[in-house]
Each structure stands twice: as C-alpha cells, then as structure tokens.
Amino acid sequence: MIVVTGAAGQLGRLVIAALLKTVSAGQIVAAVRSPEKAGDVAALGVQVRRADYTDAASLDAAFQGATKVLLISSNEIGARLAQHRAVIDAAKRAKVQLLAYTSVLRADTSSLGLAAEHWETEQAIKDSGVPAAILRNGWYTENYTVGVPGAVAQGAIYGSAGEGRISSAARNDYAEAAAVVLAGEGHAGKIYELAGDSAYTLAELAAEVSRQSGKSVEYRNIPEADYKAALVGFGLPEVVAALLSNSDTAASKGALFDEGRQLSALIGRPTTAWTASVTAALK
Template identity: 80%
Template sequence: MIVVTGATGQLGRLVIAALLKTVPANRIVAAVRNPANAGDLAAQGVQVRRADYTDAASLDDALRDATRVLLISSNQIGERLAQHRAVIDAAKRAKVQLLAYTSVLRAAVSPLGLAGEHRDTEQAIRESGVPAVILRNGWYTENYTAGLGNAVAGGAIYGSAGAGRISSAARRDYAEAAAVVLSGEGHAGKTYELGGDTAYTLAELAAEVSRQSGKDVQYRDIPEGDYKAALLGFGLPEELAVLLSDSDAQAAKGALFEEGRQLSALIGRPTTAWSETVAQTLKTL
C-alpha cells in the first residue's frame, strides 16, 4: 500500500496520476486533511483517508497497512517540522518499509531561508530509523511562469536573482520521480539532488517570454527588499513574499543551480524544457 500525504495539493495530485500508470488504484491511498476535496481521486478507485498533522489517531489510520509513504512537505512555514515529525512518528509506528520525503535542493548546506525546516526534518527522519529516501527537489518552473500574465501585461519580470542560473523543472517531473521511487526498488538510504537538465537566468526567461508572446518583456533586477514589497503589492501573503524574495536573492549566489541530472536519470527522460512550460502557460493567458 502506497500512501501519499497532501494528496490534493498540486504536487500530490500529479504524484497519484503518475502512480496510477503502474500501480492498481486500490493500492494507493490519498491522505488528505479534507476528504471532501478528493472526490475525483476516489472516483478513480484511489482510497481516500483523512490525515490531520495535529491528530495522531488520524495519521495512524491514514497509514494503516502502508508499506511506502510519501511525505510531501507542508506549506505551513514555521509549523512544518512539528507536522512532519507527526507523520514520521506515524510511519515508524506503522513499520513502513520506505518513507520518501520532498526536501529542498542541497538542504544540508543550502543558504535558502526555507531550507532550515527541511534540514531538521531530514535529521528527524534519520533519528527515527525508518528506511527512507530524500528527494531534494529544486525549483519548480511554475514558480516563475505562474506570474507570466502580469509580466506580459506589464512588460517586465521582476526579481532579485541577478545573473544566477536556475535549474528548474516542471512540477510533473518531480512528481514522476516520486512515483518512480515509491513504486521501485533500491532507493532506501539514498538522497537525490533533483533539478532540471537546462538552467537559465531570469533575463533569459524574459527574453523567451518576449519571443513566444510577441510582447516586449524585460527582466528588472531589484533589491531583495524591493522585490518582497512588489510581491506583497501583488497580493501575496507575507510568508510567501519573504520566501520568494529570499530564494531569488540566494539564486543569485547559485542556490538554485544543479547540474547532476539525477532527476532525468530517475524519470528516464529529459526534464521538461523550461521554454515548454512557458509555452504551456502563455496558451492559458
């Protein structure tokens, strides 16, 4: 039995879709805080179980009969470690054979502000003794392409990444890697540094958006504080604005660059070209 936490999130749904290609639906559990939001998964034959990080009994029930568990990192910054520990403890009680965790690129040494909770979670997993694999996900290309509507309309992509190169991949690439690990063998004890095959700067991203959209879009590099203020102005919550502006500033120093190509090796194909993700996004505008 394979259990996927956070299964109604963007990554979780893609992981389940990838698993369904090779794993019978009744052997997949979608562990979600609100089962009412998982009706589409239940309709495909996936088991839906309630899983609340603050309710140990719900986690024990969600992980019932589980052999493999994917712990998708929580999006509640500042509360993630306690939430993750609750799942780790439940996995230990369930005696799962493999716990996979979605961490962040080079978590052990990363200067990213968001890396701290990931480092602590990785340590908690090691201390638990549960057989585990760490999926250190790099940046999602969608983190940038989600804002292309405003960029095309305003003629600019704003950021603080300077000339830093970003080895992002499409969210579905990381989801497929998780599915490969959950349904395969020989991954326990491993840590994968995952990123896209081809890196780019935000200036190159802006140039590609200009080429594809036929509109003049420039990259405007601004100080981290100004970028945070701009994100707040776009309506982003404080915690997310801090996360994104810090991540851009650290990208300028190489924090989001990875050339090991472990992601494409895991999924058995090249990662989705960032220009393709740009094209897919522009079609929706």
C-alpha cells in the same frame, strides 16, 4: 499499500496520477486533510483517507496497512518541522518499509531560507530509524511561469536573482520521480538531488517570454526588500513574499543551480524544457 500525503495538493495529485501508470488503484491511498475536497482523487479509484499533520490519530488511521509513505512537505512555513515529525512518528508506528520525503535541493548546505526546516526534517527522519529516501526537489518552473501572463501585461519580470542560473523542472517531473521511488525498490538510504537538465537566468526567461508572446518583456532586478514589497502589493501573504524574495536572492548566489541531472536519470527521460513551460503559461 502506498500512502501519499498531501494528495489533494498540486504535487500530490500529480504523484497519484503518475503512480497509476504502474500501480493498481487499490494499492494507493490518498491521504488528505479534507476528504470532501478530494472527490476528483477518489474518482480515480484510489482510497481517500483523512490525514492531518497535526492529528496523530488521523495519521495512524491513514497509515494502516501502509508499506510505503510519501511525506509531501507541509506549506505552513515555521510550523513544518513539528508537523513532519508527527508524520515520521506515525510512519514508524506503522512500521513502513520506506518513507520518502520531498526536501529541497542541497538542504544540508543551501542558503535558501526555507532549507532549514527541510534539513531538520531530514535529520528527524534519520534519527527515527525509518528506512527513507530523500527527494531534494529543486525549483518548480511553475514558480516563475505562473506570473508570465502578468509579466506580459506589465512588460516586465521582477526579481532579485541577478545573473544566477536556475535549474528548474516542471512540477510533473518531480511527481514522476516520487512515483518511481514509491513504486520501485532499492531506494532506501538514497538522497536524490533533483533539478532540471537545463538552466536559465531570469533575464533569459524574460527574453523567451518576449519571443513567444511577441511583446516586449524585460527583466528588472531589484533589491530583495523591494521585491518582497512588490509581491505583497500583488496580494501574496507576507510569509510567502518573504520566501520567494529570499529564494531569488539565494538564486543569485547559485542556490537553485544544479547540473547533476539526477532527476532525468531517475525518471528515464529529459526533464520538461523550461521553454515549454513558458509556452504552456502563455496559452
């Protein structure tokens, strides 16, 4: 039995879909905080169970019979470590054979502000003694392409990444990697540094958006504080704006660049081209 936590989220839904290519629906459990909001997941034939990272009893019930669990990191920045520890403890009580965790690229050395909670979670997993595979996901291309329509309208992409190169991949690429690990064998004890096959600067991203849209879009590099303020002005919560602006600054120093190609090796195909993600965003 494979349990996917956070299965109603964007990544979780994609992991379920990827698993269904090789694993029968009866062997998959979608663990979600609000089962009533996961009707589309249930329609795939998988079992939906309630699992709240802050409710140990719900985690025990969700993990009943589990042999493998995917811990998709919480999006509650600042509260994640405690939530992740609750899942780790539940996985230990369930005596799972593998706990896979979605961490961040080079969590042990990264200058990304969000890396600390991931690294602490990795240490908690190690200390628990639960057999584990660490999926250190790089940046999702969608983190940038979601803003492409607005960039075309404004004629600019804003950021603080300077000339930093970004080795992003599509969210679905990372989902497939998680499915490969969950459905396969021999992954316990492994740490995978996952990133896209090719890299780009935000100036190159802007140029590609211009090329594909037929409209002039430039990249405007601004200080981190100004970028954060702009994101808040666009309606993002302050904590999310702080995360994105900090990540851009870290990207300017190489935090989102990687050329190891472990992701494409794991999924057995090239990662989704970032130019293709631009095309999708413009549709």
